[in-house]
């Protein structure tokens with residue numbers, strides 16, 4: 001398995017099945033801007049709410065290959081292992097396929113994830129223990145507290161300025177390395193002081 005961050009904005013993601021597990025996969029996909037199409041004869045209340053709010057499309061039917069042949073991503077989340085396996089067999093090699101009932105099938109897993117602003121914490125156990133992945137994610141989330149949101153925004157701005165500034169490469173890498181110091185996470189005064197220093201360097 002090879003970890004990546006995927007841009008799904010505007011991409012068609014077909015989710016087959018409309019139960020709790022399908023819903024759990026759909027929520028972060030919607031947050032990432034995916035176009036979701038649910039194929040399922042029945043859907044749970046939470047999914048129905050999203051449908052009412054027109055956040056996704058739903059077809060109340062059993063899945064057929066034509067429902068997902070053009071999808072960028074296919075998630076098989078029915079409660080039937082046979083149906084999920086059949087979907088897997090009918091997908092194309094260049095589609096992203098996740099089979100919730102069998103970690104050996106499909107070509108990607110969904111890790112346990114959480115976001116702190118620009119920081120993404122994502123943990124996978126490769127199917128060995130989703131429960132442990134969730135526990136480790138929560139432990140990390142407690143360790144990387146809310147302070148990281150402001151800190152990451154500061155790092156983003158500072159790095160942009162440094163990269164665009166008229167400095168030689170070694171000066172740039174020294175400044176970028178310095179930013180990792182805890183004091184910039186913990187103190188707004190230190191962050192402001194750094195930004196002023198950058199401004200002085202570029203004006204001078």
Ligand SMILES: C[C@@]1(CC(=O)O)c2cc3[nH]c(cc4nc(cc5[nH]c(cc(n2)[C@H]1CCC(=O)O)[C@@](C)(CC(=O)O)[C@@H]5CCC(=O)O)C(CC(=O)O)=C4CCC(=O)O)c(CCC(=O)O)c3CC(=O)O
Nearest residue numbers: 101102103109110111112124125126127128130131133134
């Ligand atoms: C392979 C994978 C496929 C995929 O879905 O991509 C998969 C497969 C399976 N999960 C099963 C069970 C459980 N899954 C969870 C929870 C999560 N499962 C997630 C991902 C993944 N689950 C992928 C591997 C990720 C990895 O290992 O790192 C998380 C991380 C992300 C998410 O779902 O969004 C989410 C945590 C969300 C959070 O962080 O909050 C819990 C605990 C709970 O619900 O609280 C249980 C019960 C306890 C247990 O079994 O550990 C079963 C057995 C089903 C059965 O018995 O019928 C299978 C099937 C199999 O093992 O083949």
Ligand SMILES: NC(=O)C1=CN([C@@H]2O[C@H](COP(=O)(O)OP(=O)(O)OC[C@H]3O[C@@H](n4cnc5c(N)ncnc54)[C@H](O)[C@@H]3O)[C@@H](O)[C@H]2O)C=CC1
Nearest residue numbers: 017018019020021022039040041042062063078079100101
């Ligand atoms: N990956 C994960 O994190 C986990 C995966 N699982 C697996 O996920 C499966 C689904 O779990 P739940 O959502 O709780 O089940 P559920 O019973 O709440 O929902 C199943 C959904 O599949 C739909 N469905 C059934 N046959 C279909 C078909 N032919 N075409 C389209 N839709 C169809 C049903 O209408 C229903 O909406 C479990 O059976 C289990 O194998 C379970 C726990 C965690």
